[in-house]
Amino acid sequence: MTQSPPLLNVENLRTHIHTDRGIVRAVDGVSFMLCQGKTLGIVGESGSGKSVMCRTILRLLPRTAVTPDNSHVSFDGHNLRRLSEKEFNRIRGRYIAMIFQDPMSSLNPVMKVGKQISETLSHHLGMKRKPARDRAMELMKSVGIPMPEQRVNQYPHQLSGGMRQRVAIAIALACNPKLLIADEPTTALDVTVQAEILELLARRQSERNMAMILITHDLGVAAGRTSDIIVMYAGRIVEQAPARELFSNMRMPYTRALMDSIPRLENRPHTTLNSIDGQPPDMTSPPRGCCFAPRCSRVRKQCTETEPALMSDSRKDHLFACWYPVGGPAS
Amino acid sequence: MKENLLSIKELTVEFNAGRGRKVHAVSGVSFEISEGETLGLVGESGCGKSTVARAIMQLPGPTWGQVIFCGEDLTRVSRKRLRQLRPCFQMIFQDSVSSLNPRRKIVDTIAAPLRIIGKADRADRIERALKMMASVGIDPGACDNRPFQFSGGQCQRIQIARALMAEPKLLVCDEPVSSLDVSVQAQIINLLEDMRRRYNLTMLFISHDLAVVKNVCDRVAVMYLGKLCEEAHSETLYSTPRHPYTAALLDAIPKPDPGLPPGKVGITAGEMPSPVDPPSGCRFRTRCPQAEERCAEEEPAFDEIEPGHRVACHFPK
Numbered sequence: 026m027t028q029s030p031p032l033l034n035v036e037n038l039r040t041h042i043h044t045d046r047g048i049v050r051a052v053d054g055v056s057f058m059l060c061q062g063k064t065l066g067i068v069g070e071s072g073s074g075k076s077v078m079c080r081t082i083l084r085l086l087p088r089t090a091v092t093p094d095n096s097h098v099s100f101d102g103h104n105l106r107r108l109s110e111k112e113f114n115r116i117r118g119r120y121i122a123m124i125f126q127d128p129m130s131s132l133n134p135v136m137k138v139g140k141q142i143s144e145t146l147s148h149h150l151g152m153k154r155k156p157a158r159d160r161a162m163e164l165m166k167s168v169g170i171p172m173p174e175q176r177v178n179q180y181p182h183q184l185s186g187g188m189r190q191r192v193a194i195a196i197a198l199a200c201n202p203k204l205l206i207a208d209e210p211t212t213a214l215d216v217t218v219q220a221e222i223l224e225l226l227a228r229r230q231s232e233r234n235m236a237m238i239l240i241t242h243d244l245g246v247a248a249g250r251t252s253d254i255i256v257m258y259a260g261r262i263v264e265q266a267p268a269r270e271l272f273s274n275m276r277m278p279y280t281r282a283l284m285d286s287i288p289r290l291e292n293r294p295h296t297t298l299n300s301i302d303g304q305p306p307d308m309t310s311p312p313r314g315c316c317f318a319p320r321c322s323r324v325r326k327q328c329t330e331t332e333p334a335l336m337s338d339s340r341k342d343h344l345f346a347c348w349y350p351v352g353g354p355a356s
Numbered sequence: 357m358k359e360n361l362l363s364i365k366e367l368t369v370e371f372n373a374g375r376g377r378k379v380h381a382v383s384g385v386s387f388e389i390s391e392g393e394t395l396g397l398v399g400e401s402g403c404g405k406s407t408v409a410r411a412i413m414q415l416p417g418p419t420w421g422q423v424i425f426c427g428e429d430l431t432r433v434s435r436k437r438l439r440q441l442r443p444c445f446q447m448i449f450q451d452s453v454s455s456l457n458p459r460r461k462i463v464d465t466i467a468a469p470l471r472i473i474g475k476a477d478r479a480d481r482i483e484r485a486l487k488m489m490a491s492v493g494i495d496p497g498a499c500d501n502r503p504f505q506f507s508g509g510q511c512q513r514i515q516i517a518r519a520l521m522a523e524p525k526l527l528v529c530d531e532p533v534s535s536l537d538v539s540v541q542a543q544i545i546n547l548l549e550d551m552r553r554r555y556n557l558t559m560l561f562i563s564h565d566l567a568v569v570k571n572v573c574d575r576v577a578v579m580y581l582g583k584l585c586e587e588a589h590s591e592t593l594y595s596t597p598r599h600p601y602t603a604a605l606l607d608a609i610p611k612p613d614p615g616l617p618p619g620k621v622g623i624t625a626g627e628m629p630s631p632v633d634p635p636s637g638c639r640f641r642t643r644c645p646q647a648e649e650r651c652a653e654e655e656p657a658f659d660e661i662e663p664g665h666r667v668a669c670h671f672p673k
Contacts, residue, residue: 038612070537070539071507071508071537091451109359184590185401185402186625187627188627199547214606215400215401216565216566216608217400217604217608219610220608221617223610223618224618227618242537242538243538244539244612245609245610245612248610248611248613248616248618249610249614249616249618264625268614269614269615271615272612272615282539283538283539286538286542287538287542287567287612288542288570289567289570290566290570290572290606290609292570293548293591294569294572294573294574294590294591295394295568295571295574297544297546298542298546299542299602300542300543300545301539301542301543307582
């Protein structure tokens with residue numbers, strides 16, 4: 026089987042944000058590839074750099090965020106770092122679309138939702154008003170919004186959280202993007218709505234052979250919905266593997282700890298959960314050695330002195346950054 | 357049999373929706389919590405969970421129905437008596453950041469309950485606040501900081517500290533962990549468990565996440581559109597859910613195992629009907645996969661089908 030060239034190729038991506046307290050190394054040397062039709066899960070706590078990384082790819086960060094020149098992002102044969110702002114505007118929203126965590130603040134509160142969907146269509150595809158409106162209603166129907174002919178004239182505040190997120194998805198899918206970046210699309214939603222939204226995204230994705238990046242802090246969400254998973258901590262990738270491999274054989278203590286902190290249905294009432302003590306490090310002055318060392322239960326001397334690089338052992342597609350991985354040392 | 361610390365009878369909350377219409381936010385909810393017990397209240401957003409919590413706290417009180425706390429009906433007692441009783445029942449809110457006064461030093465926020473109930477002098481209050489900070493895992497050295505200098509999880513700890521300062525018997529937790537990351541969520545759940553044991557707290561724990569509730573609660577009540585539809589001991593409810601809505605909620609939980617099929621929604625897609633005009637008969641019937649004619653005509657009673665297990669369904673599983 027020949028491997029198709031990756032749709033998205035990120036190499037050594039760094040984002041430094043200048044703040045009053047110093048330079049925050051929000052993303053620090055991240056590399057990965059994503060092929061058409063695949064879903065990549067990016068998992069980590071708040072502040073681990075997942076969102077900043079995706080916004081860097083889409084150039085959605087303020088000027089205070091600087092990406093050094095040796096960072097490389099290519100998408101479908103284009104070098105995204107080299108494109109001018111005007112050229113980039115033709116890709117953003119058309120070929121790469123994004124869904125944000127909070128649908129209330131990502132939608133325009135004073136514009137009817139139908140207009141917000143058709144706006145994308147007329148901007149990128151040059152559709153006229155009437156056909157764009159009809160297409161908007163079709164899109165609303167396809168993402169499971171009942172009675173689109175009424176909803177099309179409503180404002181975001183008239184919709185529930187789940188419906189708003191569906192509108193955001195309709196906007197993102199309007200131009201049949203090749204890559205969809207979903208940044209915690211269900212964190213603000215109920216479990217039932219969450220399951221529906223994830224199901225909807227998975228269905229749309231397989232119909233259109235679209236690639237997707239699913240950002241989440243919940244390994245449970247990533248488990249059933251992704252083909253590959255990247256675990257991020259303190260701006261770096263600390264573990265990367267195909268989903269099944271990762272869940273059956275977690276190597277990085279951080280991934281294990283994240284997994285253990287999920288409350289399980291099997292637990293009896295008043296079970297003490299295995300939480301991870303402490304907080305992620307301050308990224309203006311990250312600790313020496315492994316960033317996770319101060320919170321790690323397996324920490325040893327070497328961890329606080331030298332930073333581990335991503336390494337693999339018998340399985341070449343399973344990378345982890347740890348000197349003393351779970352389940353025995355790396356070969 | 358332990359005595360009931362809190363018992364709620366036919367709690368009903370209605371809001372005026374203009375033009376003579378009413379929002380039936382909570383309709384005839386009854387349950388009891390015995391001393392030292394934790395009751396989970398579960399349901400989707402908009403089902404009235406938080407309204408129940410607020411009605412118990414008298415913030416504001418219910419339209420009608422009784423809230424009997426330690427033998428006294430909170431809806432009937434005088435304002436003066438209510439003020440005297442308030443230290444005994446405290447609440448933790450969902451959005452920890454916005455429930456803290458952004459301009460106040462956190463030590464003053466935590467000490468405020470003592471000032472309001474008129475216990476202890478200032479020096480003593482501060483000392484107790486600092487002790488409480490340490491016990492909820494906030495560095496007392498940060499006592500002069502303001503809420504924006506803390507993360508969401510830390511703000512939740514501050515809120516817990518504030519609620520516990522008055523030494524309550526009953527703690528009402530309204531979605532205390534739903535806006536937090538899994539790792540921080542685990543920390544806060546453990547902290548609440550710790551505090552529950554240390555202060556012998558009785559808790560009403562509101563959440564939409566059944567997995568969280570299972571780890572915390574002795575008994576669970578499931579709510580849909582202003583009414584309870586199932587109530588049982590945790591183990592019973594999770595192993596043998598009898599109401600189709602409970603079963604659907606359980607199926608929707610994402611399972612952290614890629615070998616298993618991802619969470620599916622077993623109920624008809626769409627939203628909860630409007631509480632302004634709730635469906636006739638069983639309120640869940642519009643989304644129920646097994647609804648029949650009888651469900652539209654007759655409202656199912658909330659009856660015990662086995663000891664300690666109540667279900668409101670004509671055709672329980």
